[in-house]
Amino acid sequence: MVRGFVHFGGSVGGRAHRLGGVRRVDACDGGPRGGYGPRVTTDLTASWPAQSTDELRAGLQGLLRDVVRAGGAVGWLEPPGRADTDSWLDRLTAQQQAGDAGLVVIGDPVAPLAMGTWRRVDRQVHRHVAEIAKVMSHPRARGRGLGRRVTTELLAALPAAGIEIVTLATRGNNHAAMALYTSLGFREYGRIPDGIMVGDDRYDDVRFVLSIE
Numbered sequence: 304m305v306r307g308f309v310h311f312g313g314s315v316g317g318r319a320h321r322l323g324g325v326r327r328v329d330a331c332d333g334g335p336r337g338g339y340g341p342r343v344t345t346d347l348t349a350s351w352p353a354q355s356t357d358e359l360r361a362g363l364q365g366l367l368r369d370v371v372r373a374g375g376a377v378g379w380l381e382p383p384g385r386a387d388t389d390s391w392l393d394r395l396t397a398q399q400q401a402g403d404a405g406l407v408v409i410g411d412p413v414a415p416l417a418m419g420t421w422r423r424v425d426r427q428v429h430r431h432v433a434e435i436a437k438v439m440s441h442p443r444a445r446g447r448g449l450g451r452r453v454t455t456e457l458l459a460a461l462p463a464a465g466i467e468i469v470t471l472a473t474r475g476n477n478h479a480a481m482a483l484y485t486s487l488g489f490r491e492y493g494r495i496p497d498g499i500m501v502g503d504d505r506y507d508d509v510r511f512v513l514s515i516e
Contacts, residue, residue: 347416347449348409349408349409350407350408350412351407351408352406352408352412353399353400354396355392355393355396358412359392359408360385360389362408362411362413363388363392363408363415364383364384364388364389366416366417366418366439366441367379367382367383368382368383368388369442370439373442375439376473376474376499376501377439378436378437380502395420398422402423403422403423403464404420404421404423405420405421405464406418406419407420407453407456407457407460409440409456415441416440416441416449417440417441417444417450418437418438418439418453419435419436419438419439419454419456419457420435420437420438421435421461421466421469422434423464423466430465431465431467431468432466432467432468432469432470433461433464433466433468433469434469434470434472435454435457436472438454438471438480439453440453450479451487454483454484454487455487458487458513458515462515462516466515467514467515467516468512468514468515469489469513469514470510470513471484471489472508472509472510473509474499474507474508475494475506475508475509481511484511485511487513488513489511489512489513490511490512490513491510491511492510492511492512494507494508494509494510495507
């Protein structure tokens, strides 16, 4: 079951995935009927790549590039080049092989429509805590509920890794993401006013947390 520290009215669907088996545009753009946004997409395959093949590297670089070009807040101010995304993926893959991270891709990994990651906090006393990050969908796939699909896939995989607490952060003007995370049981536990700098603009850095068991 996945629940918030205060209250969560139900479980997040999906089955746990074997470990190792891309926010705004919109990082979290929908959900099932009766929830926030459009109905979640279920007809696309979710995969957990264990190896960073050249095809996967190219596909993820294309997704990250297009999301950043469209204004997505995913860690780069300018569309990243292949060297930047390869370096990021190499670090993630090393953590994944140690059982401390995961990458889920929705759709064909050669041309993914959405992705997201989790990483274990790298402190001995916090090994039961993970951070979800880089949840994103391609601009051409907006409105299909892929943000919700990615997030629920990640949450379903975490108990098998011994994760009990999940955190994530989002930009303060990303109201769609905040609504989605709240609908999944996350609660806001703090924010850093003007903690995110994008050129001359400043945005709150909003932090969310969820307890899972």
